Amino acid sequence: MTSSTNGAQQDASGFTRQVVATAEQVRLGNFSEAQRARVRHFVLDWLGVTISGSHQPSSRAVQTVCAAEGGNGVAHVIGTGQTATARQAALCGGVASHSQDFDDMGFGSHPAVVILPPVFALAEELGLGGAEAAEAAAWGCEVMDQIHVACGLSSYHRGFHTTGTFGAFGAAMAAGRLLGLDHDQLVMALGIAGTQAAGLKASFGTMCKHLNAGNAASVGVVSARLAQAGYTGAADVLESPQGFVRSHNGVWEEFDPERPRDARLAVEKVMFKFHAACGGTHSAINGIRQIRARRPFTADEVEEIDLLCSVQMPTVCGIPEPVTGVEAMFSIRYAATLALLDRATGPSAFTDEAVKDPELIARRALIKVRTTPDKLTTGAPTDVTVRLKSGEELTASINVLVPATDDELDQQWANLESKFHDLVTPILGAERSHELARMVARFETLESIGALAALCRPA
Numbered sequence: 001m002t003s004s005t006n007g008a009q010q011d012a013s014g015f016t017r018q019v020v021a022t023a024e025q026v027r028l029g030n031f032s033e034a035q036r037a038r039v040r041h042f043v044l045d046w047l048g049v050t051i052s053g054s055h056q057p058s059s060r061a062v063q064t065v066c067a068a069e070g071g072n073g074v075a076h077v078i079g080t081g082q083t084a085t086a087r088q089a090a091l092c093g094g095v096a097s098h099s100q101d102f103d104d105m106g107f108g109s110h111p112a113v114v115i116l117p118p119v120f121a122l123a124e125e126l127g128l129g130g131a132e133a134a135e136a137a138a139w140g141c142e143v144m145d146q147i148h149v150a151c152g153l154s155s156y157h158r159g160f161h162t163t164g165t166f167g168a169f170g171a172a173m174a175a176g177r178l179l180g181l182d183h184d185q186l187v188m189a190l191g192i193a194g195t196q197a198a199g200l201k202a203s204f205g206t207m208c209k210h211l212n213a214g215n216a217a218s219v220g221v222v223s224a225r226l227a228q229a230g231y232t233g234a235a236d237v238l239e240s241p242q243g244f245v246r247s248h249n250g251v252w253e254e255f256d257p258e259r260p261r262d263a264r265l266a267v268e269k270v271m272f273k274f275h276a277a278c279g280g281t282h283s284a285i286n287g288i289r290q291i292r293a294r295r296p297f298t299a300d301e302v303e304e305i306d307l308l309c310s311v312q313m314p315t316v317c318g319i320p321e322p323v324t325g326v327e328a329m330f331s332i333r334y335a336a337t338l339a340l341l342d343r344a345t346g347p348s349a350f351t352d353e354a355v356k357d358p359e360l361i362a363r364r365a366l367i368k369v370r371t372t373p374d375k376l377t378t379g380a381p382t383d384v385t386v387r388l389k390s391g392e393e394l395t396a397s398i399n400v401l402v403p404a405t406d407d408e409l410d411q412q413w414a415n416l417e418s419k420f421h422d423l424v425t426p427i428l429g430a431e432r433s434h435e436l437a438r439m440v441a442r443f444e445t446l447e448s449i450g451a452l453a454a455l456c457r458p459a
Helices: 015-024 033-053 057-069 086-098 112-126 130-151 154-158 162-179 183-194 208-228 244-249 279-294 313-317 332-340 358-366 406-428 430-440 449-454
Strands: 302-310 367-372 382-388 393-398
Touching (some): 015 130, 015 183, 033 112, 033 130, 112 162, 162 208, 313 332, 313 367, 332 367
16 A cells, blocks of 8 residues: 555555455355354344334334335335335335344444345345345445445544445445346445435434434445446445545545455454443443442442443433433433343333433432543443442443354344344234244245245234
8 A cells, every 4th residue: 555645545446346346255155154143143133123113203204204105015114014115115124223222233333224124125026035135134244344444433433323324335235236236236336325325423312313224225225226227326436535435534544445354254243232222331231230240239329330431432322311212322321320220221211201210310310421532432341330338349341342252152142032022022922023033043044035024014
């Protein structure tokens, strides 16, 4: 790599094509059993949060708009009795799966909510099965991972929601795989997606955060379809002087297309949530729970809980006094208060009604949040100190943002299956919930994604 006259890192020519070519090398036939298992985990978690999230207010609003638009009902709107065009189904699926902030994490974003909605919608329309869908999902992950590693999180720190921006590229690549696009068409699909890549962090705590995911999923379908029809876009959309990196990152010096990537498949790096809130809150929740497991205490015994966090925490989940359920998802103080009171941290804890609980409001005053420049990203550990009125100090340092190892996959599946049933059974019933989980357990062998999607309809 050479240097330019302004000191920025330089020759990045061909990066967009490199991203496509690298993803094209990923083939399901070469996957180990552990890698196939991770795809199943990816799908199971997404289906659970989507079926549950499809009944949230933001999801209902988008479903209503899509129904009013009309169009051929070629794909199920997951979790509902509605059918729609593939683009509409992808939009609805993206919004629903992100609506409770209970979705997966990876590549500085939430990959499943942008990749799997177009995969399910197009696979159903085209009559494709699990093998094609699994490979398409893996391609989408590879693209998002490459862009994340090369770009870093400058754009995120600048105010862009990377689920919406990085996600548009991943969704387009996944959709392109299902449509059978060749290399040049896939490059065009990324070029078309890049000019539509959008999403602002100002929307955190509002329904528009969900829309960022839905829009990226929808953009993926449109971009791949346009490329298939001969539409053109910038073949250097990522690295162009006026392309994605310069416009979104702002800091060209931090872009390095040759930065080494972890050798694992991107889908192996995905992490899953077991609290229905922003991932930045999870280490604090787990830290308090770990301390209580070692030395039980009650809220009445607590003088103060000190959280030492990343400097980025206030911009991600720093809403100090949430007044709605959506705001509570982005309040580390609220999340820590739930843990302090030994409350559940599923979707029911993050409703408008739950946030108004007088005890939660009163006890929130015990939570102190501090930041340190020693912790630069939300992926850094959160240091938790519980100070008791007796003078005793209890500590823990937790970082939940670490993917499971292969040895942990069986336990992760068990945890995800439990989460899935908790989310899905109230909507589909226990029998349908278990039938769906059994189908996902052999996902890559399924002959029809449409048959799986049809089971996601309420009885």
